[in-house]
Amino acid sequence: MNYPFLMLSNNRKKRDEIFKELDSLQQRDFSFSSGHILGSMCTQPHPIAHEAYIRFLETNLGDPELCPGTKEIESRFIAFISKLLHAPKTAVGQIVSGGTEGNITAIWIAKQLSGKHDVVLPESAHFSFQKIASLMDMKLMEVPLTNDYIMDIQQMKKKIHKDTAAVIGIAGSTELGAIDPIPEMSEICTDEHLFFHVDAAFGGFVIPFLKELRYKVPDFDFQLKGVCSVSIDSHKMGFSAIPLGTLMIRQRQWLDCISVESPYISSEKQSGILGTRSGAPVAAAYAVARYLGHTGYRNMVKSCMDVTKYTEEQITELGLSPVIKPTMNVLGVKLKKPSRIVKKLFEQGWRVNKVDRLSCIRLVLMPQITKQIIDEFIPVLQKTCEEEGEL
Amino acid sequence: MNYPFLMLSNNRKKRDEIFKELDSLQQRDFSFSSGHILGSMCTQPHPIAHEAYIRFLETNLGDPELCPGTKEIESRFIAFISKLLHAPKTAVGQIVSGGTEGNITAIWIAKQLSGKHDVVLPESAHFSFQKIASLMDMKLMEVPLTNDYIMDIQQMKKKIHKDTAAVIGIAGSTELGAIDPIPEMSEICTDEHLFFHVDAAFGGFVIPFLKELRYKVPDFDFQLKGVCSVSIDSHKMGFSAIPLGTLMIRQRQWLDCISVESPYISSEKQSGILGTRSGAPVAAAYAVARYLGHTGYRNMVKSCMDVTKYTEEQITELGLSPVIKPTMNVLGVKLKKPSRIVKKLFEQGWRVNKVDRLSCIRLVLMPQITKQIIDEFIPVLQKTCEEEGEL
Numbered sequence: 126m127n128y129p130f131l132m133l134s135n136n137r138k139k140r141d142e143i144f145k146e147l148d149s150l151q152q153r154d155f156s157f158s159s160g161h162i163l164g165s166m167c168t169q170p171h172p173i174a175h176e177a178y179i180r181f182l183e184t185n186l187g188d189p190e191l192c193p194g195t196k197e198i199e200s201r202f203i204a205f206i207s208k209l210l211h212a213p214k215t216a217v218g219q220i221v222s223g224g225t226e227g228n229i230t231a232i233w234i235a236k237q238l239s240g241k242h243d244v245v246l247p248e249s250a251h252f253s254f255q256k257i258a259s260l261m262d263m264k265l266m267e268v269p270l271t272n273d274y275i276m277d278i279q280q281m282k283k284k285i286h287k288d289t290a291a292v293i294g295i296a297g298s299t300e301l302g303a304i305d306p307i308p309e310m311s312e313i314c315t316d317e318h319l320f321f322h323v324d325a326a327f328g329g330f331v332i333p334f335l336k337e338l339r340y341k342v343p344d345f346d347f348q349l350k351g352v353c354s355v356s357i358d359s360h361k362m363g364f365s366a367i368p369l370g371t372l373m374i375r376q377r378q379w380l381d382c383i384s385v386e387s388p389y390i391s392s393e394k395q396s397g398i399l400g401t402r403s404g405a406p407v408a409a410a411y412a413v414a415r416y417l418g419h420t421g422y423r424n425m426v427k428s429c430m431d432v433t434k435y436t437e438e439q440i441t442e443l444g445l446s447p448v449i450k451p452t453m454n455v456l457g458v459k460l461k462k463p464s465r466i467v468k469k470l471f472e473q474g475w476r477v478n479k480v481d482r483l484s485c486i487r488l489v490l491m492p493q494i495t496k497q498i499i500d501e502f503i504p505v506l507q508k509t510c511e512e513e514g515e516l
Numbered sequence: 517m518n519y520p521f522l523m524l525s526n527n528r529k530k531r532d533e534i535f536k537e538l539d540s541l542q543q544r545d546f547s548f549s550s551g552h553i554l555g556s557m558c559t560q561p562h563p564i565a566h567e568a569y570i571r572f573l574e575t576n577l578g579d580p581e582l583c584p585g586t587k588e589i590e591s592r593f594i595a596f597i598s599k600l601l602h603a604p605k606t607a608v609g610q611i612v613s614g615g616t617e618g619n620i621t622a623i624w625i626a627k628q629l630s631g632k633h634d635v636v637l638p639e640s641a642h643f644s645f646q647k648i649a650s651l652m653d654m655k656l657m658e659v660p661l662t663n664d665y666i667m668d669i670q671q672m673k674k675k676i677h678k679d680t681a682a683v684i685g686i687a688g689s690t691e692l693g694a695i696d697p698i699p700e701m702s703e704i705c706t707d708e709h710l711f712f713h714v715d716a717a718f719g720g721f722v723i724p725f726l727k728e729l730r731y732k733v734p735d736f737d738f739q740l741k742g743v744c745s746v747s748i749d750s751h752k753m754g755f756s757a758i759p760l761g762t763l764m765i766r767q768r769q770w771l772d773c774i775s776v777e778s779p780y781i782s783s784e785k786q787s788g789i790l791g792t793r794s795g796a797p798v799a800a801a802y803a804v805a806r807y808l809g810h811t812g813y814r815n816m817v818k819s820c821m822d823v824t825k826y827t828e829e830q831i832t833e834l835g836l837s838p839v840i841k842p843t844m845n846v847l848g849v850k851l852k853k854p855s856r857i858v859k860k861l862f863e864q865g866w867r868v869n870k871v872d873r874l875s876c877i878r879l880v881l882m883p884q885i886t887k888q889i890i891d892e893f894i895p896v897l898q899k900t901c902e903e904e905g906e907l
Contacts, residue, residue, distance in 0.1 A: 136807065139806075139807055140564060140807065143564065143568075143803050143806050143807055144567070144568075144803075146806075147568060147571065147572075147589065147799060147802075147803065149585075150585035150586070150588050150589055151571070151572070151585050151586070152585060153583075153584045153585030153588070154575060154582065154583040154584065154585045154586055155582045155583065156574070157574055162582060164780075164782075165576065165579060165582060167574075167576050167579075167792065168574075169574040170573060170574060173531060173534065175570070175573060176535070177534075177535075177538060178570075178573060179566070179569075179570050180538065180542070181538075181542070182561060182566060182569060182757055182758075183547070183548055183558075183559075183560040183561060183757075184545060185556065185558050185758060188556060188558075190862075190867070191545065191546045191553060191556060191867060192544075192545040192546065193544045193545065194540075194541035194542050194543060194544030194545045195541070195542070195545055197541050197544070198538065198541050222613060222759075222790055222792075222793070223790065223791055223792045223793075224791065224792070225789070225790050225791035225792070226789070226790060229651075229789070233650070233651055237650065251791075252776055252777060252778050252779060252780075252786070253791055255776035255777070256774075256776050256789065259624070259628065259774065259776065260620075260624055260651070260652060260774075260789070261651060261652055261653070262652070262653060299780050300779075300780065358792075360792060366573055366574075366794070367573075367576060367792055367793065367794040367796075368613075368759070368790070368792065368793060368794055383647075383650065383651075385643055385646035385647050385650065386643060386646070387643050388643060388691075388870075388871055388872060388873065389555075389643075389690050389691065389869050389870075389871060389878060390869060391555075391867070391869065395643070398616070398617070398620070398647065398651070398789075399613055399614065399616050399617060399759070400614060400615065400616035400642075400644055401558065401613075401614045401615070401616070401749075401751060401758055401759065402613070402614075402758065402759060403757070403758040403759060405758075408538060411538075412534050412535075412538065415530075415534050415537075416527065416530055416531065416534055471581075476581070476582060476782070478780050478781060478782065479779075479780075480779055480780060481779060482779060487780060
């Protein structure tokens with residue numbers, strides 16, 4: 126760029142000063158590459174995602190005729206997700222910034238289609254539904270869980286009534302990675318003509334591969350005819366960069382009810398919540414999906430599940446117990462005072478998260494977590510638990 | 517990264533194939549650096565924004581204890597915005613993805629504080645308010661404009677009533693860059709105890725500098741005691757990268773009414789709409805703000821205004837008329853059939869946008885648009901207008 130008012134060439138010193146400041150602040154962050162983040166559902170983006178991202182930084186998919194090429198990349202990426210989730214030809218994909226926006230968008234559609242405001246969901250649903258309740262004046266009808274920490278079907282039936290706008294199923298709970306009985310829920314929603322949204326923000330990039338690896342997991346996607354929408358995040362197990370999720374929607378025309386006219390930009394209508402949105406995370410997610418492909422993701426999931434099993438064994442050997450046998454690469458570990466342990470581990474440079482509701486800490490065995498890292502972590506956990514009277 | 521399952525080293529060929537595909541698609545996009553995008557309120561990010569962005573790609577400010585350093589950068593950036601907008605000490609800044617999320621968040625607060633659902637806004641308000649109406653079941657009370665295309669105060673008074681949750685003022689309309697009479701609106705809202713939100717997504721990085729350059733523009737920010745919140749975008753005239761806006765809110769405690777408990781992550785509560793969000797655009801916006809500083813932005817605005825004046829003169833010389841004398845670097849040009857002209861210009865490789873409502877095309881003279889580019893554009897516009905019977 127050659128803008129006289131910028132005086133770029135004169136300001137190398139200023140630039141260096143700014144990056145010294147940024148670098149010094151960045152030192153305080155935990156990094157994924159250290160392996161010490163054991164409590165996040167994100168990871169560092171795959172190198173190819175990184176490379177693609179920076180090439181598309183200036184694109185704005187909110188104004189699609191400015192960037193028909195990037196728009197085509199978006200279409201190809203949505204086609205990949207569509208295939209992964211067995212979406213029918215009538216389906217449409219809406220790019221979102223992540224699981225929260227995916228959930229909001231789904232409920233927005235359900236509200237518009239039904240004119241109703243009650244949402245039936247399991248107690249394990251993500252806290253974004255609390256936002257939805259407040260933002261959109263929806264009423265949450267929480268259903269207790271079974272002993273396996275999944276939606277209790279009999280209890281769910283009792284909550285459904287004439288004002289129900291939507292039913293929510295979780296395919297990979299944020300707490301434990303547990304998968305609700307989506308097939309049974311799908312049948313009930315079909316019978317009752319209810320909008321059924323599946324939150325697979327985490328599990329969407331895990332369950333399809335678990336099935337191929339012969340783990341016993343229920344169906345969760347558009348193969349079940351009652352499933353109306355599925356939310357799936359690329360910046361979680363899709364190994365790409367924030368902010369990128371996709372909401373797949375069974376019927377293209379359902380988007381119309383959340384579309385508004387969009388003067389001043391190149392398209393006549395705009396659907397979805399946000400306006401201006403970068404093409405960079407879309408290009409990144411597409412690049413990594415193309416690069417890894419089905420086989421690459423399956424190998425990744427296999428590797429994560431191996432580390433999860435290993436961690437579970439190590440935890441058990443210490444004398445601690447998992448909350449449930451892990452369904453995917455999320456491991457809840459029962460503790461008396463999880464807050465104390467989280468704090469103590471933090472002081473020693475390890476970052477794990479707690480779930481107070483279940484009195485546990487939660488480890489997420491993302492791709493960057495290897496058995497070597499677990500071998501480093503276990504003695505620290507053991508010592509901490511001993512000091513705090515957990516062992 | 518050294519993950520065995522990735523087999524990175526084996527796949528240089530695959531990587532090259534993917535980037536060949538991405539590059540070839542990117543060829544179809546318009547680029548800001550070509551100068552041929554005359555209709556967007558975005559621009560290519562400043563080089564320093566670009567450089568900062570890529571360094572913070574893996575950070576997640578939705579989980580702030582993972583990245584205390586990046587969180588500190590966010591605080592410093594908000595302090596910059598706070599000062600720019602003369603926010604009081606009681607104020608708080610909420611980072612958002614852009615103007616649309618800024619507006620949604622402001623109305624969400626107003627709805628929670630008032631328990632009401634009517635929004636009084638000028639006809640020139642951005643189409644994101646149509647989304648808000650649908651998403652949040654708000655009723656929009658549109659106020660006609662004066663001959664200067666700004667909120668008509670007398671008409672506005674008539675629309676205010678007992679169910680009014682918020683009044684919206686636009687400081688730099690998307691159509692024409694016009695600024696509503698914010699001081700008068702502020703007084704009325706103070707008297708009526710109404711939540712007053714100012715949408716300065718575009719104008720927030722323009723008006724403060726116009727004032728210093730002695731352009732006659734009204735006050736629009738927290739210096740007016742009735743202003744409750746201001747939305748301002750860094751990815752527009754802040755010269756940074758998508759997605760980055762800030763919603764400044766007069767009273768910190770107002771955030772509480774849109775906060776929810778956030779188990780599984782490191783903070784106890786999360787406010788705002790989105791969950792996972794990257795620190796990269798925040799670091800980018802901070803870096804460019806630090807680099808340009810007040811003086812750099814003022815020089816930039818001066819340069820944009822010079823080009824705007826030049827363009828207005830050239831347009832007038834052709835025999836075309838501006839819709840209004842430009843308030844900022846946005847120029848509406850009256851046409852009989854703006855759609856035809858937009859289409860014909862598009863076919864010749866120029867991208868301008870139209871505003872059907874005002875029967876005009878809209879040029880946005882962003883930093884990348886120089887007088888030389890205008891000199892290239894004017895003959896194309898002239899020829900097109902002659903062929904289409906506009907001249």
